[in-house]
Each structure stands twice: as structure tokens, then as C-alpha cells.
Amino acid sequence: MSTTGAGFTSKPVDFLSIVYHIALLRWFSELGLETPTDDALGYLLQAEKRYEAWWDMLKETKPDPEAIIIPPIDVVLMWHTHMLNPRQYQEDLYRMTKDHSLHKYELPLKRINTVFMRRKAADPMDVKTWSLFTNLPYELKVTDSAPEPWKVACPWCQTTFDIPHVSYVDIRTNPKPKYSAGCPDCHCQYFPDMVSAKAFWDDWQAWTKDTTVGLRGAYLDTKSGDWDLDGAAEKMEKLHALFQELEAIPPDSWSSCDWGHILRYFSAAQSLLDIRNRHEHPFTLGTAQIEKAYRDVVGPFSVSLWSSALYNFKTIKRILPNFWASSDVTKRHANRYHAYLVALNEHDQDLPSASGFEPDIAWLTHMLRPAHYREYTLMFTQRVIELADRVALADQVVSTGSHDEYAASHASHDSSLDQRTRGSATPTSDSTPVVMSLSDIKFMQTMAHQDGNSRVLSHKGSLASFEYK
Numbered sequence: 288m289s290t291t292g293a294g295f296t297s298k299p300v301d302f303l304s305i306v307y308h309i310a311l312l313r314w315f316s317e318l319g320l321e322t323p324t325d326d327a328l329g330y331l332l333q334a335e336k337r338y339e340a341w342w343d344m345l346k347e348t349k350p351d352p353e354a355i356i357i358p359p360i361d362v363v364l365m366w367h368t369h370m371l372n373p374r375q376y377q378e379d380l381y382r383m384t385k386d387h388s389l390h391k392y393e394l395p396l397k398r399i400n401t402v403f404m405r406r407k408a409a410d411p412m413d414v415k416t417w418s419l420f421t422n423l424p425y426e427l428k429v430t431d432s433a434p435e436p437w438k439v440a441c442p443w444c445q446t447t448f449d450i451p452h453v454s455y456v457d458i459r460t461n462p463k464p465k466y467s468a469g470c471p472d473c474h475c476q477y478f479p480d481m482v483s484a485k486a487f488w489d490d491w492q493a494w495t496k497d498t499t500v501g502l503r504g505a506y507l508d509t510k511s512g513d514w515d516l517d518g519a520a521e522k523m524e525k526l527h528a529l530f531q532e533l534e535a536i537p538p539d540s541w542s543s544c545d546w547g548h549i550l551r552y553f554s555a556a557q558s559l560l561d562i563r564n565r566h567e568h569p570f571t572l573g574t575a576q577i578e579k580a581y582r583d584v585v586g587p588f589s590v591s592l593w594s595s596a597l598y599n600f601k602t603i604k605r606i607l608p609n610f611w612a613s614s615d616v617t618k619r620h621a622n623r624y625h626a627y628l629v630a631l632n633e634h635d636q637d638l639p640s641a642s643g644f645e646p647d648i649a650w651l652t653h654m655l656r657p658a659h660y661r662e663y664t665l666m667f668t669q670r671v672i673e674l675a676d677r678v679a680l681a682d683q684v685v686s687t688g689s690h691d692e693y694a695a696s697h698a699s700h701d702s703s704l705d706q707r708t709r710g711s712a713t714p715t716s717d718s719t720p721v722v723m724s725l726s727d728i729k730f731m732q733t734m735a736h737q738d739g740n741s742r743v744l745s746h747k748g749s750l751a752s753f754e755y756k
């Protein structure tokens with residue numbers, strides 16, 4: 288059995304979790320962030336920063352998962368976004384805490400739903416605990432007429448200096464920023480390409496002193512996406528030896544510190560290795576994963592959370608109208624997800640194509656149980672599946688016109704389902720915000736007041752056939 292306690296016989300996703308998740312997506316959509324205005328971008332960047340405080344809190348207090356506080360909604364949004372990148376999530380967690388046990392925390396969907404249903408009024412105890420620990424206000428406003436300037440530590444001389452909020456948001460989010468900001472001491476110009484390249488070189492140098500702290504992205508197995516500490520050590524040692532041969536050294540000035548420079552060395556290192564290994568098995572240094580985990584990512588995580596959250600609003604906008612209409616649809620999606628996992632397992636190592644499967648709510652809900660999700664997808668597919676894997680498969684199907692047996696056997700079922708839900712949702716799916724109907728509210732209130740377990744049991748009939756014993 289597993290070390291994380293997720294059994295093969297337990298259901299990956301239950302109906303009620305999906306319902307709670309839908310309520311959370313509705314709350315996210317009500318924040319009004321899907322259009323990247325300056326206010327929305329400023330909010331997302333602040334949320335990303337506040338999420339760091341949440342990790343400090345989890346790391347230090349290691350609360351009982353059942354009694355965890357509900358962090359502010361902006362922090363929940365970042366946590367949710369981070370979890371939807373399951374590979375990087377598990378690696379960040381390991382790199383930042385060296386504690387696998389923190390993988391056990393799941394998004395407390397049921398309790399978040401309770402707050403949502405009482406008109407988003409936070410528990411006073413949660414507010415107090417959050418504020419005492421983080422020294423940050425609980426509520427973050429999307430529109431703030433006078434936001435504080437950002438306090439930034441210079442990556443070269445460590446001087447802390449202020450960047451006005453408007454300039455900071457522009458520099459962080461605009462590929463061609465109008466504003467600029469520089470360190471008053473060493474005069475380096477602050478921009479994401481330089482800052483993230485410097486973070487790479489700093490981690491590189493840190494590794495030469497302490498080999499237990501590797502580069503972001505290096506811990507992930509290039510095939511399965513699962514963490515692999517031995518593999519990381521091998522990759523780091525090989526890359527280090529090759530960099531020494533190539534005389535790749537960290538730049539001594541901010542003006543020559545950029546990703547173009549690093550990528551040239553990455554490519555030279557892999558080519559050199561390929562030439563030497565041409566009569567053996569090729570060895571992949573995994574530099575694409577390392578690049579992905581650093582490039583233009585400012586902060587300690589290996590995902591650009593603000594932009595990932597912004598992107599997810601598109602998915603949320605597609606999901607909400609389709610999954611609210613009927614609880615039967617939601618239940619069917621939980622079943623389809625289980626069936627899909629079975630199909631993945633039966634197809635051995637090859638993922639069957641995902642036609643007819645949008646990145647659906649059951650899949651996303653499962654990702655909010657990170658340890659369980661990792662075990663399940665490793666068991667069925669020998670890899671930690673990411674949303675991008677599935678989207679890529681769906682695209683492949685569209686472009687080649689091919690389809691797999693599973694999708695074909697479900698085609699009629701899916702099209703009738705989608706026509707029905709999409710048809711009813713058309714008027715609200717584009718520009719107008721999604722509004723809860725009175726019956727939706729009543730349904731949610733019933734859910735919030737019912738005991739979770741008995742509710743799940745009453746639906747067990749439809750899910751039982753997909754349990755694995």
C-alpha cells in the first residue's frame with residue numbers, strides 16, 4: 288500500500304467534491320479577474336506574493352488537514368492554480384520544504400463552500416490566525432486606488448528598493464513594458480528575464496556548495512513527471528561537468544544575465560553529451576524542464592502563478608455554464624473520468640487520445656487532492672498527467688481527425704450530453720457573467736447543510752461500478 292495513504296480502492300473523485308469545486312469556480316469568476324486590466328493583474332501579482340506567506344505558514348505550523356484555516360480567496364486561487372500544475376506543485380513542495388508530508392494537504396473544498404454559502408463571510412478565527420501569522424490583511428481588494436509600492440530585493444547587491452505599483456505591474460506582466468525600474472545602488476535594471484536568469488545562476492552556485500538543493504525542474508523525471516531524487520543528482524552532476532568543460536560561468540553583470548545566454552550553454556551541453564553517447568543510450572539533461580521552471584518566473588515557485596491563473600479563467604468560463612445545469616451531468620462526468628482512467632490503464636503506456644474530453648471538472652477536482660492524484664495517475668498511466676498532456680492529445684485528435692476506440696464508443700453519449708448542456712448555456716457562455724439561478728442557490732444550500740458522507744452514499748450506485756478492488 289502507499290505511503291500517502293491513498294488506497295487503490297478509494298474513489299478518486301466523488302460527486303460532492305465536484306459540486307463544491309463548481310461553487311469555488313463560481314466564486315473565482317465573481318472576482319472579475321478574467322480580463323487582464325491593470326487592477327486584475329495587480330491583484331494576481333499581490334495574490335502570488337501573499338501565497339508565499341501561506342506556504343511559510345503551512346511549513347511552520349503543519350496544521351491538522353481537517354482543521355486547516357481557510358486562507359483568503361486570493362490565496363485559495365493561487366493554491367488552486369498551483370495544484371493544477373501537479374508536477375511542478377510536488378517539486379516545489381519538496382524543494383521548498385524538504386518535507387513530503389506537506390503533499391497531503393488538499394484544498395478544503397467543503398469548508399470553502401460553507402464560507403461561500405454564507406455570503407463569503409470568513410470565519411473570524413481564520414481571519415485572526417491569518418493576520419497574526421502573516422501580518423497581512425485578510426481581504427485583498429481588486430480595486431485599490433493607492434496600492435503600496437513593491438519592496439524588491441536587488442538580485443545583485445541585495446539592496447531593498449521600492450518600485451511604484453503601476454510600474455511594477457507593467458514590468459512584470461507586459462512583454463514590452465512602458466516603465467523601467469532600477470536598483471539605486473548597483474543600477475541594475477529590474478525585469479523578469481534578468482531576474483529569473485539570475486535566480487537560475489544563484490541556484491546553480493548554491494548547488495556547488497550543497498548538492499542536496501538542486502535546480503528547479505531537475506527533480507522531475509523527464510518521462511513520468513514524478514519526482515526522482517537520484518535522477519536529479521545524476522542530471523545535476525552531468526550538467527555541472529559539461530558546463531565546466533564549456534567554461535560556462537555565471538555572468539558578472541546584470542547586462543549579460545539573460546536566458547539567451549543560458550540556453551546557448553544548455554544546447555551546447557546536450558549536443559556534447561549526445562556526441563559522446565552516440566553508441567549508447569542517449570541521456571536527456573532535462574534542460575527544457577529547467578528552463579520552463581525558471582524563465583520569466585519571478586519568486587520561489589516554478590510556475591508563473593499569476594499568468595497561469597489568468598489562463599485558467601478561460602477554462603472556468605467554459606466549465607461553469609456546462610456543469611451547473613444538472614447534477615446528473617456532474618455525476619456522469621465523475622463516472623466518465625473514472626472510465627477514462629481505466630481506458631488509460633488498458634492502453635498500457637500509450638495515452639489514448641482524449642477526443643470528447645474537454646479538461647473536465649472531475650479531472651480538475653482530482654488534482655486538488657495532490658498526493659492522491661499523483662498515486663492514481665502513476666498507477667493508471669505511469670506518469671503524473673498534466674492538463675497540457677490532455678489538451679495536447681485533444682488537439683492532436685482534431686488535427687489528424689483520428690479517434691480512439693474509447694472515444695468512439697462514447698461519441699454518441701458525449702455529443703448528446705454536450706449539445707444539451709451547451710445549448711442551454713449559450714446565452715451566458717460568452718460576454719455575460721455567469722449568474723446563479725434561484726434553484727442553483729437552493730441546491731447549493733441543501734448541499735451545504737447535508738452531511739457529506741450520507742450524500743455520497745446515496746449516489747454510490749452510479750459510482751460503484753468504477754471502484755477498483
Ligand SMILES: [Zn+2]
Pocket residue numbers: 441442443444445446470471472473474475
Ligand atoms: Zn543592486
